[in-house]
Amino acid sequence: MRTILVSTAAACIVAGCATSVSDDEAQRRAEEAIRSSFTQGNRQMAERVETQDELQALCSRYRSRPPKDVAESIEKAQAATIRYPASGKLLGDWRQGEKIAQDGYGMRFTDPDTKRPYGGNCYACHRLAPQELSYGTLGPSLYRYGALRGSGEAVQRYTYGKIYNSEAFSACSSMPRFGHSQILTEEQITHVVALLLDPESPVNK
Numbered sequence: 001m002r003t004i005l006v007s008t009a010a011a012c013i014v015a016g017c018a019t020s021v022s023d024d025e026a027q028r029r030a031e032e033a034i035r036s037s038f039t040q041g042n043r044q045m046a047e048r049v050e051t052q053d054e055l056q057a058l059c060s061r062y063r064s065r066p067p068k069d070v071a072e073s074i075e076k077a078q079a080a081t082i083r084y085p086a087s088g089k090l091l092g093d094w095r096q097g098e099k100i101a102q103d104g105y106g107m108r109f110t111d112p113d114t115k116r117p118y119g120g121n122c123y124a125c126h127r128l129a130p131q132e133l134s135y136g137t138l139g140p141s142l143y144r145y146g147a148l149r150g151s152g153e154a155v156q157r158y159t160y161g162k163i164y165n166s167e168a169f170s171a172c173s174s175m176p177r178f179g180h181s182q183i184l185t186e187e188q189i190t191h192v193v194a195l196l197l198d199p200e201s202p203v204n205k
Contacts, residue, residue: 055074055077055078055167058070058074058172059074059171059172062172064172064174065172066171066172070171071171071172072171074167074171074172075167075168075169075170075171078165078167078168078171078177078180079161079165079168079169081165081168081180082161082164082165082168082179082180083164083179083186084157084160084161084186085186085187085190089190090153090156090157090159090160090190090193091151091156091190091193091194091197091198092187092188092190092191092192092193092194093191093194094191094194094195094198094200094201094203096188096191096194097191097192097193097194097195097196097201098129098195098201098202099119100119100120100122100184100188100191100192100195101119101120101121101122101123101128101192101195102119102122102123102132103118103119103120103121104119104121104124105117105118105119106118106119106183107119107121107176107183117185117188118183118184120163120178120183120184120188120192122142122192123135123136124136124138125137125138125139125175126139126140126141126142127141127142127143128142128143128145128195128196128202128203129143129201129202129203129205130143130202130205131202138174139174139175142196142203143203144203144204145159145196145197145203145204146196146197146198146199146201146203146204147199147204149197151197151198151199155197156193156197159193159196159197160189160190160193162175163178163179163184163189163192163193164177164178164179164180164189165177165178165179165180167180
């Protein structure tokens with residue numbers, strides 16, 4: 001994410017100058033523009049944009065298209081980070097899951113750094129319940145997700161794991177690592193799993 005923002009900002013800076021600047025100078029100006037935009041927002045979110053972890057740096061290096069051996073190494077390492085609830089319960093309340101899916105709080109740089117729980121903002125990238133007319137298409141449609149796959153233990157574990165850390169299943173995925181990055185709690189993730197799998201959920205109607 002940081003690389004895309006910096007590259008875009010750098011291109012705009014260079015295009016707007018009467019004389020060209022060095023790549024290093026363009027990078028410096030772009031990073032300064034990004035930092036200055038977080039004057040009132042969530043500093044934790046700002047730090048995620050400003051500073052890449054090892055995985056993000058690796059994905060940036062390969063432009064999110066790593067070689068097969070690198071992708072396999074990423075997925076193996078990220079799979080080891082997934083933490084399933086100690087209770088073993090992976091299905092929560094789909095009604096809570098729908099609220100989380102609708103809530104984009106915490107993922108925007110203008111959101112204040114408070115103790116309010118973050119949302120998943122799932123509709124920004126996916127179609128889920130058919131009643132929702134506004135949804136993104138960056139990710140696949142999840143409508144009838146559970147109706148098509150069932151709700152057995154294997155599907156529950158896969159779905160929980162995918163939400164917790166998508167990189168464990170698809171290296172350099174554009175999907176946030178909701179559990180790994182502490183965007184959603186384990187309990188919140190179980191509610192989203194229920195939204196996707198519960199037969200009574202509007203997703204499966």
